[in-house]
Amino acid sequence: MKIRVVIIDDEPLARLAVKVRLAQRGAFELVGEFSDGASAYEGIVTLQPDLVFVDVEMPGKSGLEVLAALPPAQRPMAILLTAYDKFALQAFELAALDYLLKPVDDERFDEALDRAQQAFPYRGPGRAAAPAASTAPAVRSFSVRVGARTVLVPVTEVERIEADGDYATLHAKGKTWLVRERLHNLAMQLDPGQFHRVHRSSIVRLDMIAELRSLTNRDALLRLRDGSVLRASRTYMPALAAALQQLEARSDS
Structure with missing residues (x-):
């Protein structure tokens, strides 16, 4: 089963960069993309993706506000994209899987996708994404x-x-x-x-x-x-x- 992905970013080039990288990973399927928070909220509710790439700062409703507005049971796994690091703690309080600084390093992007693949089997139907620390047993x-x-x-x-x-x-x-x-x-x-x-x-x-x-x-x-x-x-x-x-x-x- 492929991981269904939505991209939320007001910058077309930023969305394209994510799409190009996702296309190289067969385990992921892009099902939608949005350029503002209002349409992104409606899109997530309608499409019910497994994973979202979310730009933190956008015109109108921010990426963090979009995630916070979703009921926990409907909140997908999230990887946040931003040029700033001041929102990191808020991101992890919303159980974001990862938080990537723009311009995103290829290795960090791949790590984030690996983390999503690792977490995906532990997400039951209708369950919100859990923090990465609880997705799988850690090695002892x-x-x-x-x-x-x-x-x-x-x-x-x-x-x-x-x-x-x-x-x-x-x-x-x-x-x-x-x-x-x-x-x-x-x-x-x-x-x-x-x-x-x-x-x-x-x-x-x-x-x-x-x-x-x-x-x-x-x-x-x-x-x-x-x-x-x-x-x-x-x-x-x-x-x-x-x-x-x-x-x-x-x-x-």
Whole structure:
């Protein structure tokens, strides 16, 4: 069964960019596109798509207002598109699957579609999209080959993961372990409530972040509790900022 998609954006070129990318993925079917919030609301109610790409800021009703106006049971999975990162927390409060900054990076776009495919089987008829953290069971340990032995590294001990070509390096309690899997695949297996990809080459456990320092190009430097310093790319910053706020809210409650 294909995932039925609607695109909502007041910029024709932006809609075209999404359509071109969707056409390369056979699991998705475009069923409608809209250029304003009012017609988008009516279109979603009529077409009942599984997934919507929504521009946050449009003339009249904004993308967030369109989603908020829908009853939760009728709210499709949503991937938000915007040139600004200030709406990230609102997006995740509405259970958006992802939040992409324009111009959208190809790799980030593919990640968002992968997340939609991962979440789709867990959406029953008439159910609203659930936050990505609850769409599928997260992996609990990594199986690592060390010579002739197989070692299980608990996810709870992993502090960060870095890309190493077609492999990935786990950093856990002062040790490093090489996993025979790409970083992109690992990112889809981890609980986004605990781990976040911050760069195309690194994933970080959220509670390991001790300091976040914004840079002039909208990237950021992360200082971890073990003293490591990593760069966070602007394309991952909105989702990371929202996740950190949610983590702080959980710890305060």
